[in-house]
Amino acid sequence: MSVFDPQKDQYLYFLKLEKGLSGNSISSYEADLRRYLDFIATNKGLKDLAGITLGHIEEYLHILHTLHMAPSTIARNISAIRGFHQFAVMESWAPANPAELLDLPKKSHTLPDVLDQEEVVKMLETADTGDPLGIRDKAILELMYAAGLRASETISLEMNQIIFELQLVKVIGKGSKERLIPIGTKALESLKLYLKDSRPFLKKQQSDSKNKLFLSYRGKPLTRMSLWNIVTAAARDAGIKKAIHPHTLRHSFATHLLEGGADLRAVQEMLGHSSILTTEIYTHIDRSFLEEVHKTYHPRS
Numbered sequence: 001m002s003v004f005d006p007q008k009d010q011y012l013y014f015l016k017l018e019k020g021l022s023g024n025s026i027s028s029y030e031a032d033l034r035r036y037l038d039f040i041a042t043n044k045g046l047k048d049l050a051g052i053t054l055g056h057i058e059e060y061l062h063i064l065h066t067l068h069m070a071p072s073t074i075a076r077n078i079s080a081i082r083g084f085h086q087f088a089v090m091e092s093w094a095p096a097n098p099a100e101l102l103d104l105p106k107k108s109h110t111l112p113d114v115l116d117q118e119e120v121v122k123m124l125e126t127a128d129t130g131d132p133l134g135i136r137d138k139a140i141l142e143l144m145y146a147a148g149l150r151a152s153e154t155i156s157l158e159m160n161q162i163i164f165e166l167q168l169v170k171v172i173g174k175g176s177k178e179r180l181i182p183i184g185t186k187a188l189e190s191l192k193l194y195l196k197d198s199r200p201f202l203k204k205q206q207s208d209s210k211n212k213l214f215l216s217y218r219g220k221p222l223t224r225m226s227l228w229n230i231v232t233a234a235a236r237d238a239g240i241k242k243a244i245h246p247h248t249l250r251h252s253f254a255t256h257l258l259e260g261g262a263d264l265r266a267v268q269e270m271l272g273h274s275s276i277l278t279t280e281i282y283t284h285i286d287r288s289f290l291e292e293v294h295k296t297y298h299p300r301s
Contacts, residue, residue, distance in 0.1 A: 003047050004037040011087045022174050024152060032080040036060055049085070049094040057081060057099050078102050113242055115252045120145055122238035124186075132198040133217060137230050139187075139194035140214055143169070144231075144246065146187035148253035148271050151246040155222045157213040162191060173272035181270050254282045 002008070012030055015021045021029070039060050040046050046056075064074050082099040089097050115123070124141050128134030144154055153171050161170045167188060168180045183191075202215040212221040227246055235244035242248075250271070257267050268279040 002034070002037050003041050004049065007049065007088065007091075007093060008033050008037055008084070010091070011084050014087060015083075020175055022176060025174065028076060029080045029083075032077045033084055036077070036081055039063070049088050052085070052094070052098050054098045054101065057102065061102075113244070113248055113251065114255045115240070115242070115244070115248060117256060119238065119240055119242075120249075120252055120256075123234045123240065126234045126237040129193070132201045135190075135194050135198035136202065136214060137234065139190040139198075140227070140230055141234055141249070142187040142190040143183065144249040145253055146184045147171070147181040148250045149181075150250060151224055151227050154246070155212075155214065155224060155227055158211050159213055160211075162213065164188065164192070171272065175274075177272065177274075179269065179272050251282075254279070258282050 085097040085099045088094040127138035147169050167183050169183055171179050202219050214222040216222050231246045254267055268276050273279045
């Protein structure tokens with residue numbers, strides 16, 4: 001147990017109650033702060049937050065850099081450290097925030113991997129719809145691509161979040177924010193087949209399904225690892241050589257909408273991004289597509 005655990009726990013409680021951060025965000029902040037405060041207590045021998053300096057924090061961040069952490073991960077660590085020290089000032093645990101002047105690392109401009117439309121179709125066609133698990137897998141893949149769902153959102157879905165009569169799915173995203181996303185007919189058909197022929201079979205295996213939409217073979221709520229395996233197996237069976245993971249379907253959803261002419265704000269709303277700047281990464285992908293089309297078909301390109 002670290003000497004700073006009581007302050008850390010109080011800050012996390014504040015984030016949960018006052019800021020409304022999701023469970024996943026709280027877990028990430030907890031891990032970041034535990035590692036940081038262990039360094040301060042163990043490596044620097046400090047027992048008082050007031051003794052922490054900017055130099056101590058920069059030394060810690062240098063270690064994260066040497067571990068080749070992604071810029072986004074380091075940025076999250078900086079946010080966690082800066083917020084914790086600001087809270088310490090508010091609670092009179094320290095006279096000043098030593099992390100106030102820290103700069104966030106520049107974000108990588110690496111574009112996310114995406115599937116083209118033909119590759120998506122190949123993945124969707126890999127599921128064996130003569131088998132309860134294959135029916136389930138097809139419904140999962142169709143829904144993730146149709147609505148651009150995150151992995152956590154997919155496994156958290158409950159039965160009443162699919163609104164068939166309106167062709168919508170109600171999603172509880174980051175920060176417990178709700179959004180309604182249209183679902184196409186293909187995904188709806190797959191979901192109806194799953195609910196009719198697959199879920200009842202899976203539910204019989206175990207009563208503890210907690211009203212979750214997607215169940216494992218044992219009838220329990222699907223885990224993130226199980227979802228990962230479903231997506232990667234479909235990509236492998238489709239002969240796709242790219243590094244595919246559940247988020248790839250979300251990236252592909254956004255890219256294909258923009259390639260088809262969808263409004264950026266509408267895509268932002270469907271993805272559940274709080275800032276349009278997050279969505280704008282997909283405009284770079286879309287722009288590459290448009291440039292290729294222009295080069296291929298314009299008479300004076």
